[in-house]
Amino acid sequence: MSEITPDLVRHLGVLARIQLSDEEVTRLTGELDAIVENIAKVSEVASADVPATSHPIPMQNVYRPDEVGYMLTVDEALSNAPDADGDRFRVTAILGEEQ
Known part of the structure; x- marks a missing residue:
């Protein structure tokens, strides 16, 4: 005996605020019944x-340890910048106004 009936599907549609056609109710009744059986x-x-x-298989962290390594100095980081202001990159304003 099937647990999922067309009336139940219509009721679930109302609860979910989904308007279902008769074709959708028929299709969903079969699909939901198969899901419940499985x-x-x-x-x-x-x-x-x-x-x-x-x-299905045990998982483990695959990342390397977070260790401090070589870091660029401010001068090295800005050495290829097209424009800089002190120790910051200077970029063109994209909002149409300076901030």
């Missing part, structure tokens, strides 16, 4: 001795 199958084989997982 969830039921998974629930049958799930047991308390199997830990819940979010990933």
Whole structure:
């Protein structure tokens, strides 16, 4: 016996504020029923001795350690800048007004 009925789909559409045509109700009734059946199958084989997982394989951090390394000096950073103001890059205003 199917748990998902056309009336239930229409009710869910009202709750979600989605207007559904009769064709959409018919299609969604079948699709949602298949989803519920598949969830039921998974629930049958799930047991308390199997830990819940979010990933099929264990994950680990793949990033290198965050260590301080060589950093550019202000002069080195500004050496190829087309224009500078003190220790800052000077760029053209893009908003049409100076700030």
